[in-house]
Amino acid sequence: MSNIEQLGGVPGKIASGVGNAGVFGGAGSALFGWAAGQDLLAVGGFLIGCAGLFINWHHKRAMRRFEAERLELERARLRLDRADPSDPG
DSSP states (O other): OOHHHHHHHHHHHHHHHHHHHHHHHHHHHHHHHHHHTOHHHHHHHHHHHHHHHHHHHHHHHHHHHHHHHHHHHHHHHHHHHHHOTTOOO
């Protein structure tokens, strides 16, 4: 399990699940609508799929930003620890 997956917790899993459901549900609806000749269903499925892709992209972007901030704070903490010679620990 990656750090990003660990940081996500329950909200991360929910957002990922919603995004995946949107992508696959939208793709399935679009395919079914195209095969059945239902233009409205195909367009609706396409829009749901696009919404799912956007949710996935946004969630992963936020997790990457969160991970980068956490790493920067960790680097700063290590720099401070190394710079303080009076610290016995």
